[in-house]
Amino acid sequence: MASETNLSVPDGSSAAPGPQAEATRNTTTGERPYVVFGYGSLIWKPPPHVIAQTPGYLKGYVRRFAQKSHDHRGTPENPGRVVTLIHKEDWDHFSESDPFPDDDVVWGVAYTIDPVYESEVRDYLDYREKDGYTLEELDIYGLVNGHETVIIPKCYVGRPDNPSFIGSEPIDKLAERIWHSVGPSGPNKDYLYHLAEAVRQLAPESHDSHLFELEVRYDMHDL
Secondary structure (H helix, E strand, O other): OOOEOOOOOOOEOOOOOOOOOOOOOOOOOOOOOOEEEEOOHHHOOOOOOEEEEEEEEEEOEEEEEEEEEOOOOOOOOOOEEEEEEEEHHHHHHHOOOOOOOOOOEEEEEEEEEOHHHHHHHHHHHHHHOOOOOEEEEOOEEEEEOOEEEEEOOEEEEOOOOOOOEOOOOOHHHHHHHHHHOEEOOEEHHHHHHHHHHHHHOOOOOOOOHHHHHHHHHHHHHHO
16 A cells, blocks of 8 residues: 555555564675565555565554555545554544554564565555655564564555645544545455454454454444
8 A cells, every 4th residue: 555555564555474583684695684564455465575474563653544545445536545554642643532542553464575576576565655655664573482573674654744644534434435435456445354354363462443443334334
């Protein structure tokens, strides 16, 4: 997601390794491997050339449907909504009425990319995440043999100052927008449904109050 994927933390446009230990440096070059973190559609639509993946989570961030999607789950005339990552302190500034003020962990998937194809995958993700996301590095945490371990991928994060950031909306209004929006990648409601299911299946501990509440509102529309 630039509009729809959600990455590193890259459609929301912003992927995941089977159970793997903490990413290590490339034994041939001594360089850190290229690892991306999927927190949106990359969870169920991984990037190409993945050689390892593992569920993980960010601390101090929230995942919110606060990004307009003009090119994946909506149109320029009727943009849909996809998730973006926002630092908890920044979100508190934008949304004093968030119904889930204690959320500060975001579950997703960390993908290690085959070094041979790093440049190709970077180009792929830059295009896929083109609708308002910028690149920075964040610590990704995972449980390895019962211990919390840090993975450091390069993450695409939708910052509040980008033109596609919509900010906080009342959850009923947001659910209505998602219900009616359709774009080149399909109905916005399918994005919500797939993301909720994907997050739920990551790990026994994985949870997202905002996402699951929107799923409930979606189901109410679908009755």
